[in-house]
Amino acid sequence: MTRDEAEVQDLYRELIIDHSRNPRHFGKLENATHTADGINPLCGDKLKIYVCVGTDGSIESTCFEGSGCAISVASASLMTETVTGLNVDTADNCCEEVTNRLTTGNNTELSGIDLEKLGALDGVRRFPSRVKCATLAWQALHAALHNESAPASTE
């Protein structure tokens, strides 16, 4: 396998393909307390994030729907697995930590949560034009948690 082929394999790891083909928590959340749209105007990728925050300030459930490439769908799917059960502030720190990690390679821990599984997304860093696909869901979650009315956009 050439280095280029290895990079492609690294981008499309089994876990990414699995989550893109069988996204977890895919659909609408009827009792959502927070929602936000994430759009990537250049690709046309569109996600809607639903979050239900309980009275104790923790995320009881997270869902998403929409369409996008394997990277954006897998990232959204992994995100719902990661943040469900977390306190809102911790989840928001996750958004920042993951976005930093994907855009700058800065692995500084902010959330105190084990994000090792999200290492599956790290291959994207070698593909500058695809980083936005991986960060889209996290930006939308951030917008949802902050009740921002404008859709989160990668542009």
Place this chain on the structure above:
Amino acid sequence: MSAVAEVATAADWRSDFPVLAQSVHGRPLAYLDSAASAQQPASVIDALARYQREDHANVHRGVYTLSHRATEAYEGARDKIVDFINANSRNEIVLTSGTTESINLIAQSFCRPRLQPGDKIIVTHLEHHANIVPWQLVCEQTGAELVVAPINDLGEIELDAMLDLIDEKTFLIGMAHVSNALGTICPVREVVEHARARGIPVVVDGAQGVPHLDIDVQELGCDFYAFSGHKMFGPTGTGVLYGREALLEAMPPWQGGGDMILEVTFDKTIYNELPYKFEAGTPNIAGVIGLGAAIDYLQAIGMPRIAAYEQEIHDYMVGELKKIEGIRLIGEARDKASVQSFLLGDIHSHDLGTILDHQGVAIRTGHHCAMPAMQRFGISGTSRASVALYNNRDDIDRLVIALGKAREVFA
């Protein structure tokens, strides 16, 4: 011409394009995105460089040698454009930054002062955003209505339905010559025939027509024809608006500034004559000279010969793509040029684009600035391979092999 001779010719054309002689991700570049932007032959690159090294000065102003030379080369390019599309005169050739600016100019200068609430502008469902949004803007400004002519499942304009839309409220018709997303060659002549009989002007978005077809605006009979330099092997930031002289004459200037005036006082400004009335400010001199060189290049080969060669490669591409299991072609018009959009299984086009890039194959992915056309097919985007005169069967074979790799990744 025999098939062997044609292949040899294409190889010669390919070597005229320096950018193609490189490897991407360890493989020779197969550039299949000319519909987005075509590569430039060495003669265009050299013309730009020569002008910048030897002749640069502002045009239409100086009384010194360099300014004369710059003006001569710049206006010489305009003459080449006149000849290239068989316009009546150089007064009909307005130089713009591209098709987008050309269409916005028509919308704002021709339509906006005349449109009445309830008037209709007809476009088709396959248009590029550049032939939709400028009309939407002017409709919002005037209370006019944008009406959309349907396309069928093959991606062809439903001509009868389109002609049925034409009524006494129809102010103008805008349509592509060739669809950038679907490759459909549109029935411009038929539409013009009906529209002109009723005195309705027709604007043709020729961005994808000019690189592939032999254009004769007088024979087409359209009132406006807009196109871009960079789709026809010239530099970006150059474009043309052809307009029938009587129409351009009656239109007010669009932008004000230097070069578009004869005399300025604070009481009144007298505008320059055609085509300069529409060319405010210092133009893209180098770019236009490059565009002139691109026309020289195309005319030396001959557009009919280019069209015939490209059609052969296009047909080969379509045939090879059809053999791939799980492929769905989007855009199968009977009269079609240069591009093929497709979906492969459930693989998203951006994933496909990334994997193909790592095989050295450059294609366009996404909505192709034609979201309504995508919506018509119930999809968010496609992968699109487009061919130009420098592509060959080997590029197509490489595309097919790379698609096979993508299937392996997503197996």
